[in-house]
Amino acid sequence: MLDFSFSTEQETMRRLFRDFAESVLPRYREWDAKEEFPWEQWNRMAEIGLTGMTISEQYGGAGMGYVEAGIAAEEVGRGILTVPTL
Numbered sequence: 001m002l003d004f005s006f007s008t009e010q011e012t013m014r015r016l017f018r019d020f021a022e023s024v025l026p027r028y029r030e031w032d033a034k035e036e037f038p039w040e041q042w043n044r045m046a047e048i049g050l051t052g053m054t055i056s057e058q059y060g061g062a063g064m065g066y067v068e069a070g071i072a073a074e075e076v077g078r079g080i081l082t083v084p085t086l
Contacts, residue, residue, distance in 0.1 A: 006067075006071070010067065010068060010071060013049070013068060013071060013072075014071050014075055016048055016049075017048070017050065017071065017072050017075035017076055018075045018078070020044070020045070020048055020050070020075075020076070021075055021076050021078055021079035022079060024038070024041055024079070025079040028079065049062050049064070050072055050076065053068060053069045053072060054066060054069050
């Protein structure tokens with residue numbers, strides 16, 4: 001029987017991405033209303049691996065797979081609806 005559960009690394013990543021989304025959600029509506037782009041949050045997203053996920057490491061990306069990108073889209077998309085995929 002196939003095991004479709006996430007690996008320990010994927011679960012850790014999921015929690016990290018969820019924590020990030022929850023941390024920015026309180027200010028998200030304010031940024032959206034003012035039509036501001038929160039560059040400091042973009043930098044934070046890069047630090048935790050939310051940018052360039054499926055780009056090869058040889059080209060400066062994270063070299064992750066599409067399962068990890070799906071985890072990111074789901075977790076970030078739950079609170080930051082205009083930025084669910086990167």
